[in-house]
Amino acid sequence: MTPSATITPASGPAGWFSRSEAWLDGKGKGAWIAAMVLGFVFFWPVGLALLFYMIWSKRMFNKSCSRRTSRHSRMHTMHSTGNAAFDSYRDETLRRLEEEQGNFEAFLQRLRDAKDKAEFDEFMGERAKAAAADRDAPKAEA
Structure with missing residues (x-):
C-alpha cells in the first residue's frame, strides 16, 4: 500500500457523523437540542434517535457547555508568546x-x-x- 492510498479516519460514511458531532459539540448543548427539535419536526425518528444518542452519550445532562469548558481550559494551557x-x-x-x-x-x-x-x-x-x-x-x- 502506498502512503498516498491510506484512508483517513474521518472519511467514509462515519466521517460526516464525526464532523457533525464535533460541530454540534463546538456550538454547545443548545445546538444539540435544536438539532433534536428539528429532527422531531421534519422526521420524528431522527429526533428520537438524536434524543437517545444525547442521553446515551450523556450530552443531555452535562452541566456545562463545551464552549465554556474549552475556553476555560485554554486559559490554563496558554503557551508562550515569545x-x-x-x-x-x-x-x-x-x-x-x-x-x-x-x-x-x-x-x-x-x-x-x-x-x-x-x-x-x-x-x-x-x-x-x-x-x-x-x-x-x-x-x-x-
Whole structure:
C-alpha cells in the first residue's frame, strides 16, 4: 500500500457523523437540542434517535457547555508568546485573579455562615421564648 492510498479516519460514511458531532459539540448543548427539535419536526425518528444518542452519550445532562469548558481550559494551557515580559505579566495577572477569586469565595462563605448563625440564633431565641411561655402558662391558670 502506498502512503498516498491510506484512508483517513474521518472519511467514509462515519466521517460526516464525526464532523457533525464535533460541530454540534463546538456550538454547545443548545445546538444539540435544536438539532433534536428539528429532527422531531421534519422526521420524528431522527429526533428520537438524536434524543437517545444525547442521553446515551450523556450530552443531555452535562452541566456545562463545551464552549465554556474549552475556553476555560485554554486559559490554563496558554503557551508562550515569545515575549517574556508579556508572559510574566499574564501569568502574574492570572495568579492574582485566581487569588482574588479564592478570597471572594471565602468571603461569600463567611457571609453564608454568618447568616446561618443569625438564623439559628433567632430560632433558638424563639424556641426559648416559647418554652418560657409554656412554663409560665400553668402558673397563670392556677
